[in-house]
Amino acid sequence: xxxxxxxxxxxxxxxxxxxxxxxxxxxxxxxxxxxxxxxxxxxxxxxxxxxxxxxxxxxxxxxxxxxxxxxxxxxxxxxxxxxxxxxxxxxxxxxxxxxxxxxxxxxxxxxxxxxxxxxxxxxxxxxxxxxxxxxxxxxxxxxxxxxxxxxxxxxxxxxxxxxxxxxxxxxxxxxxxxxxxxxxxxxxxxxxxxxxxxxxxxxxxxxxxxxxxxxxxxxxxxxxxxxxx
Numbered sequence: 636x637x638x639x640x641x642x643x644x645x646x647x648x649x650x651x652x653x654x655x656x657x658x659x660x661x662x663x664x665x666x667x668x669x670x671x672x673x674x675x676x677x678x679x680x681x682x683x684x685x686x687x688x689x690x691x692x693x694x695x696x697x698x699x700x701x702x703x704x705x706x707x708x709x710x711x712x713x714x715x716x717x718x719x720x721x722x723x724x725x726x727x728x729x730x731x732x733x734x735x736x737x738x739x740x741x742x743x744x745x746x747x748x749x750x751x752x753x754x755x756x757x758x759x760x761x762x763x764x765x766x767x768x769x770x771x772x773x774x775x776x777x778x779x780x781x782x783x784x785x786x787x788x789x790x791x792x793x794x795x796x797x798x799x800x801x802x803x804x805x806x807x808x809x810x811x812x813x814x815x816x817x818x819x820x821x822x823x824x825x826x827x828x829x830x831x832x833x834x835x836x837x838x839x840x841x842x843x844x845x846x847x848x849x850x851x852x853x854x855x856x857x858x859x860x861x862x863x864x
Contacts, residue, residue, distance in 0.1 A: 657836060663752035668744070671751070675744035679710035682743070683736045687712045689772035694779060697805075698796050701783070703729075711735055714779045718794050720787065730791060732782040739774035739817050743767055746821035753829050763824050770820045774812030781809040 675682075687705050694702055694714075706713040711733055718730040743764060750760045784797040784805045792802060826833060 660752055664748055667748035667751045671744040671748040672741070675741065675747075676737070679737055679740070680707070682740055683707055683710045683712055686736050686740065686768065686771050686775055689768060690775035690779070693772055693776035697780060697801070701795060702779075710737060712775065716783065716795075718783070718787075718791055720791060730783065730787060732779045734775055734778045736771070736775055739778070739812065740771045742771075742817045742821035745818070746825055749822070749825040750828065753825075753832055755828060759828050763821075763828060766824055767821060770812075770816040773808070774816055777805060777808040777812045780805045785809075 684707060687707060690712075691702060691705050691714075701716055701718075702714050703717050704715045706715060712735075714732045714734065716730045716732070720728060720730045746763055746767060747760055750763065780797075783795050784792045784802045792798070797805065
């Protein structure tokens with residue numbers, strides 16, 4: 636067998652591997668998204684049972700005793716306070732802030748899909764899921780805090796002991812917990828676990844752009860010699 640033929644075969648196989656790597660990863664992610672989101676949705680009540688108490692720990696430093704009890708109905712969390720508020724009927728009641736954790740925890744499904752697409756080990760997925768928990772709890776905690784300090788009005792905020800700069804910080808924390816943490820943190824965490832995979836994509840892409848035209852010219856010259864010796 637002509638050594639040049641062997642080199643051509645190896646180069647063709649290498650080029651195919653380089654071109655297929657990123658496509659295969661994207662295809663795997665798309666395939667994994669549906670089952671991962673389905674599993675995340677059906678296990679949401681159990682996930683909320685874990686996120687809720689952690690979120691409560693993040694609320695307590697703002698004011699100890701602000702939340703009298705934490706209740707859960709399915710995946711919905713209810714933070715019951717001792718803050719009196721007037722209802723539309725003129726009756727007095729206590730403020731109960733209801734929060735849907737699904738708004739903030741969908742990143743878990745995205746993270747698992749990305750990890751499965753790169754064939755990550757189970758322990759890495761478990762560690763990543765635990766690492767996401769504080770960010771999810773942050774989002775839930777600041778959802779509650781913004782309901783108390785901002786949305787319920789200055790009178791309720793004053794009774795809660797939340798004034799001035801505290802309300803501003805709560806608003807910023809809520810923005811981070813709503814816009815950044817749910818989608819950005821899972822991707823960054825996946826990237827942290829797969830640095831070798833990502834580093835391998837960059838040189839492969841650059842090498843393909845640089846080397847592929849030269850290889851094609853060499854192949855063309857060889858074919859010309861075969862057809863017209």
